[in-house]
Amino acid sequence: MRILFSGTPAYGHLLPLLPLERAARRAGHTTAFLTHPSLESVVGPAPVVPAGATLEATLVEFQQRTGKDATTDMSPATAGEFFGGTRVDLGADEALPAAREFAPDLVVAETADFLGPLVASELGVQWASHGVGIALEAPLAEAMRSTAMARAAERGITLTLPFASVDPWPSCLQRDDWKPSADRVTIRPEAHESEKTSQWRRPSFPGREHLPRVLVTLGTIIDDSDALVKIVASLAGQDVNVVVALPPSVEGETLPVEGDGVHVTGFVPMGLLLQGVDAVVSSGGAGTVLSVLGAGVPMVIWPLGLDKPLNAERTAALGAAEVIGAADEAGAAVTRVLERPSYRTAAQDAAAVIAAMTPAEEVLTLLTGLRDH
Numbered sequence: 001m002r003i004l005f006s007g008t009p010a011y012g013h014l015l016p017l018l019p020l021e022r023a024a025r026r027a028g029h030t031t032a033f034l035t036h037p038s039l040e041s042v043v044g045p046a047p048v049v050p051a052g053a054t055l056e057a058t059l060v061e062f063q064q065r066t067g068k069d070a071t072t073d074m075s076p077a078t079a080g081e082f083f084g085g086t087r088v089d090l091g092a093d094e095a096l097p098a099a100r101e102f103a104p105d106l107v108v109a110e111t112a113d114f115l116g117p118l119v120a121s122e123l124g125v126q127w128a129s130h131g132v133g134i135a136l137e138a139p140l141a142e143a144m145r146s147t148a149m150a151r152a153a154e155r156g157i158t159l160t161l162p163f164a165s166v167d168p169w170p171s172c173l174q175r176d177d178w179k180p181s182a183d184r185v186t187i188r189p190e191a192h193e194s195e196k197t198s199q200w201r202r203p204s205f206p207g208r209e210h211l212p213r214v215l216v217t218l219g220t221i222i223d224d225s226d227a228l229v230k231i232v233a234s235l236a237g238q239d240v241n242v243v244v245a246l247p248p249s250v251e252g253e254t255l256p257v258e259g260d261g262v263h264v265t266g267f268v269p270m271g272l273l274l275q276g277v278d279a280v281v282s283s284g285g286a287g288t289v290l291s292v293l294g295a296g297v298p299m300v301i302w303p304l305g306l307d308k309p310l311n312a313e314r315t316a317a318l319g320a321a322e323v324i325g326a327a328d329e330a331g332a333a334v335t336r337v338l339e340r341p342s343y344r345t346a347a348q349d350a351a352a353v354i355a356a357m358t359p360a361e362e363v364l365t366l367l368t369g370l371r372d373h
Contacts, residue, residue: 001368002030004104005046005130006116008087009036009055011220011248012287013110014043016132016168019190020108021046023360032102034095034116045195049098051115052091062086074306080143083112088151091115096122106367108166111136114148114159121152121160128367129162130187133286133307134169134314135178164370166363168290170353173314185366188357191291193271202275203263205241211261212278212338216330217245218304219285220267225255227327231281231302232257234331240338245273279337281330284308289315296351298343300324300333319346 005021007013014035024031025046033043034051053061062070062082070082092115099119107127109116120127136144145159152159165181168189205211216231218224228244232255235242241261248267255264265273270291274280277297282288283304289311292299299321301312315321319342322333337343358366 001105002032002103003106003108004032004034004049004099004102004116004119005043005108006034006051006119007110007113008083009039011039011042012285013112013132014039015192015287016189017108017110017130018043018192019360020130020166020187020363022195023364027361027364032104034099034107034119049095049102051095051098052087058082058087058090061090072305074140076139076143079112079140080147084114084144084147084149085151088114088118088148092118092151092155095119099123108367109162111141112144114144114151117148117159117162118152118155118157122155122157126163127160128164128166130166131169134310135167135174164367166367168357169286170290170350170357172318172350172353173289173293173311175310175314185363186357187363188354188359189290189294190360191271191274191294192269192287194269198269198272200265200268200272202272203243203265205261205263208241208261212240213243213276214240214279214281214334215243215245215273215277216281217273217288218247218283219288220247221285224304225250227302227304228255229257230327231330232262234328235281235334236331238331238335240278240334243273243277279334281334284312284315286311290354293320293347293350294354296344296348298337298347300330300337302327302330318350319343320350 003024005017021031031046032049033046034049036054037048037050038054040048068078095115104125107116107120108130110130110132117127149159164185165183166185166187168187244264246266274295279298280292281300284301301321302324303309303312312323316323322337324333
């Protein structure tokens with residue numbers, strides 16, 4: 001079978017698709033990603049079927065059209081026009097012929113992507129939706145879909161509905177009023193691991209290996225060296241070792257911080273970074289939250305925009321994280337999280353829930369079986 005995975009050209013939108021794509025490849029299926037070629041190193045060895053502009057170019061075009069910043073505005077009108085409108089406008093003319101040449105038997109599109117559904121609808125191919133985080137609220141989801149439907153109609157295409165909704169977000173982290181859809185299929189989220197041999201090794205802290213290890217990361221999008229420096233400074237007074245992970249956009253591995261208990265690294269897959277870690281300070285991105293909880297590690301979350309405040313709220317409601325409002329609060333919060341066993345217990349309970357979710361191989365079998373019917 002030929003399976004086309006489709007997603008917004010950003011780490012946080014593509015990495016959640018990798019467990020299912022890799023399962024498909026291991027099972028002998030032919031796979032590819034419908035996204036921008038700049039993300040080829042992220043999704044490889046699966047090839048890229050080119051689809052429109054980069055995320056940065058799409059953001060610029062959107063702001064020129066509307067005067068709004070889609071990185072800070074999560075309103076239905078903004079999200080609808082960005083994902084369902086501007087991105088479709090910039091990508092459809094390239095995506096449609098490229099996808100036709102790939103000739104997929106099945107399309108799997110992440111929740112915020114509408115180029116995948118567009119090409120599936122045009123080609124008469126069934127498609128499945130794949131979540132990347134907490135379920136979208138109805139007004140937001142409807143605004144995105146209705147805008148995409150209008151853009152599809154302009155091209156003479158009737159946007160079809162997915163036959164299944166693959167969901168990596170555990171029920172215990174959903175909103176209190178959330179109800180699963182009838183077509184929901186859970187998939188166990190996995191911390192990102194590269195298929196290439198990594199040269200990165202867990203840093204050593206001579207004479208300090210007895211101290212707890214704290215990972216500091218603001219995720220793959222936020223590039224704020226000042227914030228990282230302030231977080232590290234707040235941890236300097238604590239008896240901990242600190243590993244600071246810089247975002248992929250930062251070339252080199254530098255940060256103006258010093259000390260025997262601090263190690264700075266460039267982008268490293270989360271599966272490696274979490275080895276031997278006792279607590280994580282993060283901005284609350286969906287991929288980070290799921291990876292850290294999957295490892296049973298408690299968090300301190302400084303939520304920085306978009307869905308992150310809600311992710312932080314839900315993780316704190318489990319008792320697995322403490323939420324802070326400023327970088328200089330990180331040190332004291334980390335001390336509390338490390339000293340109180342309840343945080344780790346809650347994180348380990350969440351890890352057990354995640355471990356019980358359906359593995360990617362079984363989801364693949366289920367999807368291909370549903371498609372046949």
